Amino acid sequence: MLRETSATRYVAPLREGGSLPGIVEADDLGTYVMKFTGAGQGRKSLVAEVICGGLARRLGLRVPELVRMSLDPVIGRSEPDQEVQALLKASAGLNLGMDFLPGSLGYDPLAFRVSAAEAGRVVWFDAVVNNVDRSWRNPNLLVWHGDLWLIDHGAALIWHHNWQAAGASAARAYDASDHALAPFNPDVATAAAELAPRVTGDLLAAVLAEVPEAWLADEPGFGGPDEVRAAYAEVLAARAASVHERITLGPPTPERGSNAPGWLTAWPHRKPEAAR
Numbered sequence: 001m002l003r004e005t006s007a008t009r010y011v012a013p014l015r016e017g018g019s020l021p022g023i024v025e026a027d028d029l030g031t032y033v034m035k036f037t038g039a040g041q042g043r044k045s046l047v048a049e050v051i052c053g054g055l056a057r058r059l060g061l062r063v064p065e066l067v068r069m070s071l072d073p074v075i076g077r078s079e080p081d082q083e084v085q086a087l088l089k090a091s092a093g094l095n096l097g098m099d100f101l102p103g104s105l106g107y108d109p110l111a112f113r114v115s116a117a118e119a120g121r122v123v124w125f126d127a128v129v130n131n132v133d134r135s136w137r138n139p140n141l142l143v144w145h146g147d148l149w150l151i152d153h154g155a156a157l158i159w160h161h162n163w164q165a166a167g168a169s170a171a172r173a174y175d176a177s178d179h180a181l182a183p184f185n186p187d188v189a190t191a192a193a194e195l196a197p198r199v200t201g202d203l204l205a206a207v208l209a210e211v212p213e214a215w216l217a218d219e220p221g222f223g224g225p226d227e228v229r230a231a232y233a234e235v236l237a238a239r240a241a242s243v244h245e246r247i248t249l250g251p252p253t254p255e256r257g258s259n260a261p262g263w264l265t266a267w268p269h270r271k272p273e274a275a276r
């Protein structure tokens, strides 16, 4: 289960995030990035955060700790921004918090090299969860104390917006040619051999148990939260088993051009064996 916390002070909005997450302090004296149920992206983006964050952490990838965070909108009373006020009012009750990494830097491919092994694990994981939000334009990666951390999985699990077609989506390919780590020769085959066997039914059940009941209730076409959990597990298990055969990497072709600028795609030519 995710730990329960309660927001005690709204510190500041994070304006670079499209969903207007906020930095908040909580009753456990921690500082968190709070993602709001009242944001335009809706509660499904929070469900995606919980599932992807839980899966990644269990596979040994670094994602800051996620917590359940209750909100009394009164804590934002002194916040002058109307948009923030409206967001807090629309988000009373249960929301999601992510441990704030103080002093972390947004990932910069020119300043931080990633090994082919680590790049492979991240690309493979993103393929399993259909993460379209890790491109070189918007990497959603942080560097903290010399390590790479994954954030922002709200746009992943794209298929949960249309369950009827989810089975077909499970078989769909993953185009990683614009992935932020594509220039580091990701070793996807080794990552899949190492990680896919770890995505067992028990592991998925543990991940899905962390999704708050209320965020799975009333899903059209399902008899209750446990049926929804089973549907997530089915798609994730299917993708974990074989998606490595359908990941597109490598140099752009006329049919599938990379839009990444030359300074970025030039990386692999600069001695990848020296990568950390």
Ligand SMILES: Nc1ncnc2c1ncn2[C@@H]1O[C@H](COP(=O)(O)OP(=O)(O)OP(=O)(O)O)[C@@H](O)[C@H]1O
Pocket: 014, 016, 017, 018, 019, 020, 021, 033, 064, 098, 099, 100, 101, 102, 104, 106, 138, 140, 142, 151, 152, 154
């Ligand atoms: N745990 C964290 N620790 C430190 N900074 C963070 C953390 N999480 C997010 N940030 C900062 O806040 C920004 C916005 O967060 P995030 O990308 O999760 O929000 P979003 O609204 O989903 O964004 P997007 O516009 O990419 O969809 C990040 O780019 C990063 O700079």
Ligand SMILES: [Mg+2]
Pocket: 017, 018, 140, 152
């Ligand atoms: Mg983001």
